[in-house]
Amino acid sequence: MFATKVTAKVVQDNSGVTTEIPVILTDQGVLGPVTDYVLSLHLNGTSLSTITNHIQSIRLLIEFMDANEGMFHDPEELFAGFVRRLYSGTIGEDGLDPSGLYWIPASTGTINRHIGNLTNFTNWLSDKGLAKPLNTLRTATRHEERIQYAAWFRRNQNDFLGHIKDTSVNTTVKRARSIKGRTPLAKTNDDAIAFPTGKFEDFYMKGLGGAKDPRVALRDKLIVLLMHAAGLRRSEALLLWVTDVFEDPSDPDRAIVRIYNEIEGKAPEGWKSRKGIKTRKAYLQEKYSRIPRQEMQNTQHLGWKSKTLDDKDGYLEAYFFPQEFARVFMSLWRQYLVFRASVECHHPYAFVSFDSRYLGNPYTYNSFNQNYAAGLRRIGLEPNKSVGLDPHGHRHNYGRRLTDAGVDPLIRKKCLHHASLESQVPYTMPSSAKVSEALSQATQQLHLQSDKSTNQRSFDWKELAQHGFEDLDPDGYFTGKNPRLGKGKS
Incomplete structure (x- = not known):
């Protein structure tokens, strides 16, 4: 069977x-x-x-x-x-x-x-x-x-x-x-493990930038920027079409990036089918004989998790923070388009494979994960989700930065494309590192208060160790009134 x-x-x-x-x-x-x-x-x-x-x-x-x-x-x-x-x-x-x-x-x-x-x-x-x-x-x-x-x-x-x-x-x-089934252990959502801020520059410049093929380096830098600087999910970043990056009217050197839902999103450049349908799903079918990647079952599948959209046309907008990242993205985008235009592609996706075996094919989730891990290893790091060394850690880093900067919760909700304010709990609760730091500071404060006290007797470990340790140290090597090994010899 x-x-x-x-x-x-x-x-x-x-x-x-x-x-x-x-x-x-x-x-x-x-x-x-x-x-x-x-x-x-x-x-x-x-x-x-x-x-x-x-x-x-x-x-x-x-x-x-x-x-x-x-x-x-x-x-x-x-x-x-x-x-x-x-x-x-x-x-x-x-x-x-x-x-x-x-x-x-x-x-x-x-x-x-x-x-x-x-x-x-x-x-x-x-x-x-x-x-x-x-x-x-x-x-x-x-x-x-x-x-x-x-x-x-x-x-x-x-x-x-x-x-x-x-x-x-x-x-x-x-x-x-x-x-x-059995009641599961209560798990808190108090620590969104973020990519370590102190390691991002090295990873971005030397890790991703260290790829032998400059086309690969540019492509992966752009994707990571969408995750780290704009908080997009990995699958959302990979869904970007070449038609969906625009110059900001107020500053042409800043990028406006939109990620469209491929089923309900509006087709680019005012396109409509012979029957008047304007969706991207119809556009893909009629122009490229493709189905949305959301509906694919093979390695080209990309999920769509967001339940909220930024516009009736069916897209998520990338909100860069700090906004200087929008200029960085536009600069790299202009360079990348030269490479993208030199490759024959029968699809609208911005990010493509430069592997000779799959040249021009849409860039896949698995391929990006492999290149991401290679970038970490170039700077001596190993992929590790538990410490934030993982693609999703960049979205968490973005959420943490918004919180630490005091951005209004409603604005954060919009930036992260969350359906509810409750979704922000992982970013607003203190991380484990911050809890440890706060306790360390409190301990120091406690010691300072103790030093100022003239009436409180100092804690004496030597006196404490004189009694009650016979079962643990029967030979009196370290405890008792006269520990045999209690004093070092000069």
Whole structure:
């Protein structure tokens, strides 16, 4: 048995259009209900990452059902076992796993996500009338029958993965309309790890600037400027079109940069299709026979996370801070366009590959990550998200700079293209470094106050060590009234 995710082009009608989506392929073929579900998610604009997460959850349930065929007499036991093995993994203390699954324990957050995904999927099956009751689990021989039965059971019992009697699970689940996994540890959003400000100049000038190919250096500098100086996400910066950088009317040496949503954004230069459609999606299709990168399934895929736009034309504007960066960007942009114009490209994207194997192709997420890491290594650093040495750390640096400069929260919200003020919490809370610094200063202040006090007796470590350490230092080497090694000899 196998169940794997593959990318398929689905034909839904007699037009020449296919829909490229991930599906589940098993030894019994493509799972039709799952494909239909993914198509519905795709139609509703669900992101590729979310669809992929749903696929993974469904695949895990199918694999567990198949690996435990005949082991469970009722769905309560099956679903309880499924959740239990997500928590514990399936590998025994001897390192063996007779089921062949070889799952390692998943985090609480991951398990809750799987439960939520499966709840959504089985609800959808039930709503569409695709859920089928079966007499027992043992009669379900095909994967499709099993997942249809799971949907039927949830709808009729009104509790997917519910009614779990097992004591090992009862203590870790909460019952509502559907099972909820263990309560995850509370995680604070108090520290947006920013790229270290003190290392940026070296990274920018020597790291990125140290690339052998000047075209590569210019391209990557421009992308990092959009992230570090304007707070754009990596995927947003890579979506820039050559038509979307303008001279500021008040200062031609400053750039105005706009990142358009490729589905709803307005096409450039007043373009409209033969039927009067003005969207970028129509523009890409009619002029380049391309689909938006947001809808692609291959390495050229780029996500779109922002839920807010700066204009009805469907774009995000890059707000450079400090504003001098807008001049730096325009200077580099003018140089870069010379290189970009010398490469044949059948697409509108500004940033392209200069690798001879892919010359002129749109620059990909993975390629940028590799070049970014190479830039760090040129100055003796290794990529490390936990200390901000990561592309997203530049956006955090931008947010921190806005906060430290006292920029109004509403302006920060606009600059970061946040949907709500709450999204700024990671940038407004003190970082771990600032907490340590504040405590150090407070400690020094405490010492100063102690020194000024004439009545308070000084803390005497020698006196403290005379008693109470017999169990730790029975031979009296360091403690007691006369420690044997307590005094150094000159």
